[in-house]
Amino acid sequence: MAVIEGWMPPTRENYELILKLWTFYPIIASLQWVISWYGMGKTSVVNSRLNIPGRIAWMTMESPGFLTLLYIMSTLTKEKSITDLPWQNKVLAGLFVIHYSYRAIMYPLMAPSMSPIHIIVWIMGLTFQLVNATSIGSWLAAYGPTTAAAWEAQLSPWSTLQFVVGIAVFYLGLAANYYHDDELREIRRRExxxxxxxxxxxxxxxxxxxxxxxxxxxxxxxxxLYPHYFVEWVEWTGFYMAAGWTCVPARMFVVNEVFAMLPRAVKGKKWYIERFGADQVGRRWAVIPGVV
Structure with a gap:
């Protein structure tokens, strides 16, 4: 049985326990509403000795997510004697890796500059990545549908249509994410x-x-003001659709992302108004048009 320094892939019992604990994440994320510096999108405390250089912190915080998923996909299938996963499992795992290989490696390398990240924020981000990747990876590797018949039941009654539409929504969100990230980079490039x-x-x-x-x-x-947040929610909603509405790990991913990012966007709008004035910000919403 494959292990890395004694680390075994999750048993079903551990997987189910992780999912239960994962449902409490919104409570933790909601603390951002009362934390002034992180809730406004700032990831560091001025002159703190606990700040980590931005690029190093970002890469080490984000990379463990897709690496953990790849590890579980490799080891858990062998442990469960699953020799050939359905193509849907492989596609969804591939989408996860595509997103986070960009987010963890390309994004920090392409950024003209990155602010330091406080070690507490780094720990929170790393924990999010490990728990999320473990829950989704375990579901894709063994604890979700692992046969063609199981996928038919998972996405019934329009299995192929729902999967295709979900993937299309994912790619729409992914492309929009790239575009708006690059616009933020372009501001600093021009300056x-x-x-x-x-x-x-x-x-x-x-x-x-x-x-x-x-x-x-x-x-x-x-x-x-935060369309890069909004389109990322669209992206993972597409992933959730393709995985099936009963896929708890995918659903919790979307829910937890919203709870993690919404406070930053709302407080970030207040910061933009303080810095540029209400007239300059105009009628822009924070992150969800017509809502907030």
Whole structure:
């Protein structure tokens, strides 16, 4: 039986226990409503010795998620003598890896700069990744549907249609996520280029743009301040649809993401208003058009 330093893939009992504990995450995430610095989207405390450099913290916080899922998919199937998972399991696992290989590796490397991350935020993010990947990986590897007949029942009565539509919604959200992430990066790229021109013209040193902020205007930023949050919820709702409405791990992923990100968006809007003024922010919603 495959193990890594004694770490065995979850038994069904442990998997079910993790799911029960996972249902309490919204309570923990709701603490952000009363924590001023993290609730506003800031991930570090000024001059704290417990801050971790942004790129290092982000990569080590996010990477364990998709690595854990891959490990469980490899080991748990062998333990349960499952020799050939249905293609649906493989597709869903692949989508998870695609999202988080971008989020954990490409995203921090592409970012012009990243703020430090406090160790408490790092621990919370790492815990989220490990628990989420364990619950979804276990379901995909052995504790969800593992035969064609089981998938027919899971997605009945329109199994193929529901799966295809779910995947389409996922990719729509994924593409929108990439687009709006890049718009945020572009703000700092443009400022970096502007400051480089000024420095060259004046013969002065180039200043860092780590703390440069600007109201984005492209895409859904015209209507909301955190569209990258909104489209990520769309993305994982598509995943949930493709996995089937009775898939508890996928449902809890969507619910827990909303509870984790909504306080940051709402408090983030207040921060934008304080920084740029209500007139500049205009009628933009925080994250859900017509709601909040």
């Amino acid at each position: 970096e280029q502007r400051q480089a021109r000024v420095a060259l013209e004046n013969g002065t040193p180039l200043k860092a743009v780590d703390k440069h902020y600007q109201l984005p205007e492209a895409g859904l930023f015209k209507y909301m």
